[in-house]
Amino acid sequence: MGITKSDIFTTKQNDLAQFFKVLGHPARVAILQYIGNQNSCICSDLVDEIGLAQATISQHLKELKSIGLLKGEIEGKSMCYCINVERWNEIQQHLNLFFNNTKSNCC
Amino acid sequence: MGITKSDIFTTKQNDLAQFFKVLGHPARVAILQYIGNQNSCICSDLVDEIGLAQATISQHLKELKSIGLLKGEIEGKSMCYCINVERWNEIQQHLNLFFNNTKSNCC
DNA sequence: GTTGTATATTGCAATATTACGATGATAAAT
DNA sequence: ATTTATCATCGTAATATTGCAATATACAAC
Structure with a gap:
């Protein structure tokens, strides 16, 4: 079906997966x-x-912006894309929390 | 096209993305x-x-196995899936390296 | 205003992913 | 041996993603 059943998961799980x-x-x-x-x-x-x-790059940039990882500022006739460091660190923390909380001790 | 142009990226980039x-x-x-x-x-x-x-879960488990994150052992008539802790830590390290090496200091 | 440059958006074709029912395969239990 | 339980795999439908050409938008320079 290609559709993900997001409704059966928690918001945190969906965000993390995103x-x-x-x-x-x-x-x-x-x-x-x-x-x-x-x-x-x-x-x-x-x-x-x-x-x-160019169209493809622009699309990828849009996705990176969608989770706040990049911020783009207009600079004359061109765009200046930068990493949003705060968001970057925030996401890194989320991922590490996931990794640290999910270690099992079986087997 | 739906196909990813893996050949224009490095192995590391492809692995990380995977x-x-x-x-x-x-x-x-x-x-x-x-x-x-x-x-x-x-x-x-x-x-x-x-x-x-069940078929869907089985498929997801297969993907998690494909990057070595899970290992499954047969236990009678059922399967026992465990996190491969070594691999788990390894991947966490890879991701953290990526995050730490990609922090920019502009803007 | 017209031209040139840089980026975004739209529309589309090709391929990938997600999900599930049906079917197989395997092993315990009867 | 037959049944039952647990997974894996196959086939298929619905939807998503990737990539690009074409087009639109915005702005600077002339």
């Missing part, structure tokens, strides 16, 4: 790494850096 | 949480616990 899902594409990983490696806040050479069409 | 992707479904989050909360290694009451059909 973070993971957005990060679950190599283009989005690559975009974050590229932006993260720039000391200054670099705009979109992304299209050249990563080998995907 | 981890995230597998964790990016609330059913799989719920499965891991449930198994993690059992002190003993509980099998598939999962079907009762989570409200999905």
Whole structure:
């Protein structure tokens, strides 16, 4: 069916899965790494850096924005995408909590 | 197209994205949480616990096994699924490395 | 205003994912 | 041996995702 039965899970489970899902594409990983490696806040050479069409990159950026991981500011005629560090740390904490709380001691 | 252009990304980027992707479904989050909360290694009451059909649960378990996060042992006529703690920690480390290495200091 | 540049959105085709019923396979219990 | 219980796998329908060309939007420079 392709549809996820979100209603049978808790909000926390759905949110957590959503973070993971957005990060679950190599283009989005690559975009974050590229932006993260720039000391200054670099705009979109992304299209050249990563080998995907402009429309596709724009779509991936939108998804990263949807969970608050990126913030984009208009800078003249171009856009400046930066990592939202607060949100970044927040999400990292959520993921670590999940990992730490889910360790089992069986087997 | 629905197909991901894996070939233009590094193996590390693809692997990382794959981890995230597998964790990016609330059913799989719920499965891991449930198994993690059992002190003993509980099998598939999962079907009762989570409200999905047996075939669907089985499919999700397969994906979790595919990245080594779960190991399953046959126990009589039932299966015993456990978290592979070593792998679990390994993946947590990978994800944290990604998060720590990608923090930018702009804006 | 027109042109050029940078990004977003729309529409679409190809492929992937999710979910489930039906069917198999295996092993315990009778 | 037959039944029952527990999973796995197959086939299939519904929906989601990925990627791109085409188009739209916004703004600066001329």
